[in-house]
Every structure is written in structure tokens, then in C-alpha cells.
Amino acid sequence: MNEFDFIATHLRPLVKAPEADGLRDDVAILPSRVRPAIVTTDTIVERVHFRAEDPLDTVAKKLIRTNVSDCLAKGAKPFAATLNIVWSRGRSEADLMTFVSGMSEDLETFQIDLLGGDTTSTLGGLVFSLTLYGECVSESGPVRRSGAQVNDDVWVTGSIGDAALGLKMLKQSTDSAESWLCNAYLVPNLPAEGVADLVNAYANASMDVSDGLIADATHLVEASEKGIELTLERVPVSEAAKSVLQQPMSAENLLKLCAGGDDYQALFTAPLAHREAVLKKALADGIALTRIGSVVNGPAELLLTFEGRRVEPPQAGWQHFMFS
Ligand SMILES: Nc1ncnc2c1ncn2[C@@H]1O[C@H](COP(=O)(O)OP(=O)(O)OP(=O)(O)O)[C@@H](O)[C@H]1O
Ligand SMILES: Cc1ncc(C[n+]2csc(CCOP(=O)(O)O)c2C)c(N)n1
Ligand SMILES: [Mg+2]
Ligand SMILES: [Mg+2]
Numbered sequence: 001m002n003e004f005d006f007i008a009t010h011l012r013p014l015v016k017a018p019e020a021d022g023l024r025d026d027v028a029i030l031p032s033r034v035r036p037a038i039v040t041t042d043t044i045v046e047r048v049h050f051r052a053e054d055p056l057d058t059v060a061k062k063l064i065r066t067n068v069s070d071c072l073a074k075g076a077k078p079f080a081a082t083l084n085i086v087w088s089r090g091r092s093e094a095d096l097m098t099f100v101s102g103m104s105e106d107l108e109t110f111q112i113d114l115l116g117g118d119t120t121s122t123l124g125g126l127v128f129s130l131t132l133y134g135e136c137v138s139e140s141g142p143v144r145r146s147g148a149q150v151n152d153d154v155w156v157t158g159s160i161g162d163a164a165l166g167l168k169m170l171k172q173s174t175d176s177a178e179s180w181l182c183n184a185y186l187v188p189n190l191p192a193e194g195v196a197d198l199v200n201a202y203a204n205a206s207m208d209v210s211d212g213l214i215a216d217a218t219h220l221v222e223a224s225e226k227g228i229e230l231t232l233e234r235v236p237v238s239e240a241a242k243s244v245l246q247q248p249m250s251a252e253n254l255l256k257l258c259a260g261g262d263d264y265q266a267l268f269t270a271p272l273a274h275r276e277a278v279l280k281k282a283l284a285d286g287i288a289l290t291r292i293g294s295v296v297n298g299p300a301e302l303l304l305t306f307e308g309r310r311v312e313p314p315q316a317g318w319q320h321f322m323f324s
């Protein structure tokens with residue numbers, strides 16, 4: 001099977017939208033939408049975002065979900081994507097088929113039309129990139145990182161730190177009993193799609209958590225130019241994480257969970273006056289949601305507390321490089 005056989009035999013069946021012309025052309029038409037459209041892109045790299053031994057169907061799902069996470073957190077729902085594959089020459093055809101099966105499943109799960117992409121190769125590790133198009137759930141467009149207001153509640157979906165803990169377990173043993181945590185690393189557990197409606201209805205500022213809760217909350221602080229105070233003991237920790245961490249949870253462990261990254265949850269601020277409405281809508285839509293802090297008066301910085309005492313935030317979250 002060569003590159004063009006691959007496109008014709010394995011990618012073409014994934015393509016349903018007439019705008020893609022069956023992947024037989026140089027370009028696709030971006031289907032027009034009624035409400036404002038958004039675009040986002042994320043790339044994942046072997047040995048940086050996934051391990052060389054991770055099953056490639058899970059890698060395909062991670063690729064889709066890292067992008068869907070951005071889209072939902074801004075109050076938009078995904079509808080189309082382009083896919084770039086940098087295939088590693090050392091990998092087998094079976095690996096490629098496994099990648100395609102994961103891609104096919106998650107395109108279906110999230111109702112995303114594949115419009116095109118590019119297939120290239122490398123003598124190094126695998127690299128995959130997806131560009132995702134979404135339609136905002138309202139005319140007002142995406143909810144920005146910059147809109148937080150003093151006295152807003154700060155909310156986060158799902159639980160924090162599972163993927164970082166799962167990666168640690170995968171590194172320790174290949175046959176880990178803590179498979180739920182490992183799976184959280186392999187395939188991000190995104191909040192339900194309704195989170196886009198929730199954010200659109202109530203959030204003043206919103207983003208997804210990819211680099212780590214602390215690093216991303218700092219991004220909200222900087223974009224909104226407001227102070228945010230987070231209460232560490234309120235940060236949602238899964239039962240699986242609790243079962244492998246010493247109880248009661250220490251500030252040190254909570255800080256590690258909050259700095260790990262790969263959570264792909266929504267982090268948003270919403271007016272205190274909407275607190276009950278936010279909770280009610282989240283419950284109705286099956287979205288796990290926790291209030292972890294508030295937007296405060298004072299300098300634009302992130303304040304962390306644990307049991308009423310100030311805790312120094314660890315320096316940076318995930319950084320791809322840091323030149324001195
Ligand atoms: N190489 C680049 N060229 C143009 N814009 C970029 C580039 N890298 C990042 N950006 C832009 O910088 C902003 C922040 O990007 P960043 O990747 O940190 O956000 P994110 O995708 O939400 O986070 P993460 O990558 O951790 O999931 C976005 O507006 C993004 O489009
Ligand atoms: C093998 C392996 N080692 C480390 C990590 C952790 N990690 C890598 S990139 C990133 C931030 C998000 O990336 P980006 O900012 O590029 O979107 C995180 C938390 C991982 N996922 N896999
Ligand atoms: Mg990014
Ligand atoms: Mg993001």
C-alpha cells in the first residue's frame with residue numbers, strides 16, 4: 001500500500017461531506033455556518049504528547065479530543081476538520097490501520113466531517129496535527145479568556161490530575177491495576193458536549209485546561225487582567241486518584257495534580273448571581289462541575305490557598321521550550 005492507496009482506501013471512506021469532493025482535489029470547501037465559526041489547531045508528537053508504545057487508536061482519539069476540548073470550552077461545537085499525518089517510516093501498516101480506526105470512531109462520536117489534510121513522512125517519531133472548525137452556539141461568538149469580572153465564581157469540569165497520574169503509572173508498570181487513570185492519559189475524558197451551551201449561557205471568561213490547572217488559570221488571569229483565587233482543597237480529584245494518593249490529600253499532592261496537565265476540562269468564570277443556574281444546567285446536562293475559587297479585587301495574579309493558608313504556586317506549567 002502506498003500513500004495514494006492509503007488515502008483512497010482508508011481515508012476516503014471517512015469523508016462524508018460533499019465539500020471534500022472525496023479527497024480528489026487540491027482543496028475542500030469550508031461548509032458555511034449560520035453562526036460565527038471558530039478554528040483551532042493542536043499537534044501531538046511521539047515521546048512528547050504520547051508514548052511510542054501507546055496504541056495508535058488512542059493517539060488518534062487524543063488528537064481529536066485535544067482540539068474538541070478547545071472548541072467546547074469556548075462555547076462552540078465542532079463540525080469539520082483537516083488532518084495532517086507525519087508518518088514514521090519505521091512503523092507498520094497495522095499501526096496505520098489502528099490509527100485510522102481510532103480516527104474513524106472519534107469523528108463519528110463528535111460528528112466531525114473530515115475535509116482533507118496532508119500525508120507526509122519522517123525518519124523520526126510520529127507527528128499528527130488536526131485543525132478543527134466549530135460553530136458557536138450563539139451569535140455572540142466564542143467566550144474569550146479575557147472577560148473575567150471581579151466576584152465571578154471560578155468553575156472547572158470533571159476531575160484534575162488523572163492523566164498526569166495515569167502517565168506516571170504507565171511509566172512505572174505496563175500492566176497497571178490503575179487502568180482508569182491510564183485510560184484518562186491515553187484518551188482524554190472530555191466534558192459532555194452541553195458544556196458549550198453552559199459556557200455560552202453563563203461564562204464571562206473560559207478556556208480549556210491542557211497545560212495544567214495552575215498554568216491555565218494563570219492564562220485567564222493574564223488575559224482578563226484580574227486576580228483569581230483558587231482553593232486547592234476544592235479542586236475535584238477522582239476516586240481513582242484518591243485511591244492511589246495518601247489521604248487526607250496534602251497541599252503538595254494537590255499542587256502536583258494541578259500542575260500535571262493533559263486534563264482537557266473546561267475552566268470558566270461566571271457571575272456569582274448565576275451560581276444556582278449554572279449548577280442546575282450542569283446537572284441537567286450530565287456535566288460534572290466544581291466551584292474552585294473566585295475572581296478577586298487586587299493585582300492580576302493567581303492566589304492559591306489550602307485550608308485557609310496561602311500556598312506559593314509552582315513556577316510554570318508545561319512548556320515546550322524555555323531559552324535562557
Ligand atoms: N506557531 C503558532 N503560530 C500562530 N499562532 C500560534 C502558534 N502557536 C500558538 N499560537 C496561538 O497562540 C495562542 C495560544 O496557543 P496555545 O497552544 O497555548 O493554546 P491552546 O491550544 O489552548 O493550549 P494547548 O496547546 O496547551 O492545548 C492561540 O491563539 C494559538 O492560535
Ligand atoms: C510521553 C508524554 N510525556 C509528557 C506528557 C505531558 N504533556 C506533554 S505536552 C503537555 C501540554 C499540552 O501540550 P500542548 O501545549 O502542546 O498542547 C503535557 C501535559 C505527555 N502527554 N506524554
Ligand atoms: Mg495549542
Ligand atoms: Mg486551549
Ligand SMILES: [Mg+2]
Nearest residue numbers: 042066070210
Ligand atoms: Mg489546545
